[in-house]
Amino acid sequence: MSSSPRRTTPDNTFGNDDQAAVMQDITINDNDADAETNQGTGGQDLQPEPTEATVLDKSALRRYSVWITLVAASALSYASLAVESPSEKSLDGRSWCFAVLATTLIISICVTGCFLAPDCNSCAKAFVSPSSSTGRFIELGLSLLVFIFWCIVLPIIMNPANGIAVEYTQIENANLYLASWVCFGCIVFIVGDLAGDLLGSPEGSAAGLSRLDPETGEYVIAAPLTPVHYQRLWETRRGKWFALTVITVIAMTESIRVYKAFLCGQAAMDNNNTCIDSKIAIAMTSLSAIVSVVMASVLGGIAGSMVELVETCGAVAATIIWAVALVSVTFGDGPGHSIGNLFFSTWGGFLLSLLITADCFRSGAVQRALAAAGTVSAGTAGHDRIEMQQTDGGDDSDI
Numbered sequence: 001m002s003s004s005p006r007r008t009t010p011d012n013t014f015g016n017d018d019q020a021a022v023m024q025d026i027t028i029n030d031n032d033a034d035a036e037t038n039q040g041t042g043g044q045d046l047q048p049e050p051t052e053a054t055v056l057d058k059s060a061l062r063r064y065s066v067w068i069t070l071v072a073a074s075a076l077s078y079a080s081l082a083v084e085s086p087s088e089k090s091l092d093g094r095s096w097c098f099a100v101l102a103t104t105l106i107i108s109i110c111v112t113g114c115f116l117a118p119d120c121n122s123c124a125k126a127f128v129s130p131s132s133s134t135g136r137f138i139e140l141g142l143s144l145l146v147f148i149f150w151c152i153v154l155p156i157i158m159n160p161a162n163g164i165a166v167e168y169t170q171i172e173n174a175n176l177y178l179a180s181w182v183c184f185g186c187i188v189f190i191v192g193d194l195a196g197d198l199l200g201s202p203e204g205s206a207a208g209l210s211r212l213d214p215e216t217g218e219y220v221i222a223a224p225l226t227p228v229h230y231q232r233l234w235e236t237r238r239g240k241w242f243a244l245t246v247i248t249v250i251a252m253t254e255s256i257r258v259y260k261a262f263l264c265g266q267a268a269m270d271n272n273n274t275c276i277d278s279k280i281a282i283a284m285t286s287l288s289a290i291v292s293v294v295m296a297s298v299l300g301g302i303a304g305s306m307v308e309l310v311e312t313c314g315a316v317a318a319t320i321i322w323a324v325a326l327v328s329v330t331f332g333d334g335p336g337h338s339i340g341n342l343f344f345s346t347w348g349g350f351l352l353s354l355l356i357t358a359d360c361f362r363s364g365a366v367q368r369a370l371a372a373a374g375t376v377s378a379g380t381a382g383h384d385r386i387e388m389q390q391t392d393g394g395d396d397s398d399i
Contacts, residue, residue: 054118057130059197063139064115066186066193067108073182074105080175081164093162100153104146104183111139133198140194147187154184155253158341160261166340168261188246192239237311237363240356241296244318247349248292251325252285254342258335273333281335281342284325288349291318308364315357322350 056064078101086094118128127135157180160168165177255278259265264275295314329336329346336342 054125054129056115056128059193060115060128060130063190063193066189067112067115070108070183070186071105071112073179073186074101074108077101077176077179077183078105080173080179084173087163090162090164093156093164096153096156097164100149103149107142107146111142136194136198140198143187143190143194147191150184150187154180169338192242196239237356237359238296240352241292244349244352245289245292245296247345247352248285248288251342251345251349252282252289254345255281255285255335258342274335277328277334280328281325284321288318288321312360312364315353315360318353319357322353326350
């Protein structure tokens, strides 16, 4: 009986200390085991949903907003065409329009859904993931397919002979007119952004494609899988030349259409002011097409300071050409004096060429400033010696 208290008291005290130590050891070991188990088996305790969730990069976020705009614009175009009373001359064209608009709407909804819920399934995750180049190639393929469709259907919508969106003297369906151009602009932007993204990625450098180095201002070929800073297509003057080419094609097409509509090929129409201005517009847009195509395609193969000189000369020539076209097309009895495709495309070509010219001169001024700064920094020691010599016997204002 007396041994029990003696045995119990020290045993309880020692047992509690041991239990605390054992419990601490067990707790630490359990956490370590759980951590290893969660890392190996993907347990729920250490499953970081925010880190595992697919995060869109800057490029994807920019295209995501454009895809959403394409959904709204294509839906508006489809609805505007559906509620319009068809005419006999527009039946064939309307069938093509419905097919292309429906295809555009379905593709844009699917792509937007993948951007909106990238983790809903493995296909959407692979399509949107920034580390997956396959998804971007698929997106580029879909956008190129839609771009080809719109290159076919847009002239049908804008043809006054079909009477779908425009007539010869006015816009017939303003909603369809504006929404169609928004759709085409969105598709062109998506294709250009993806092309610039892929050309500047490690996959592009592995294929031997050149990229613009913002530090030197030159197009260089980077080693495969080497991260190099690059500018996207729409951020470069080369991208602006591509946009000018598209606008030039639109203005040239509309000028030829007006020329045929007024029967300017007949001898009786030689003195007609609209026909004369249409001929000037066709000539100017043809020259602009040559300049813009050459600038957009050849600049990547020119290195050094020669690229700035060539591009500046091309930009000045394009600005002069579009200034002549602007006066001939939008003033007086010109073919684009009223609101329409030719009016907007002519003004767009002139403003874009002016923007490229200003950008060229600004880039030249920046390069001269950088060159001067490098010369000053290289000769800083010499300048210090000159100032020290002039300080004793000369005036500082003479330096």
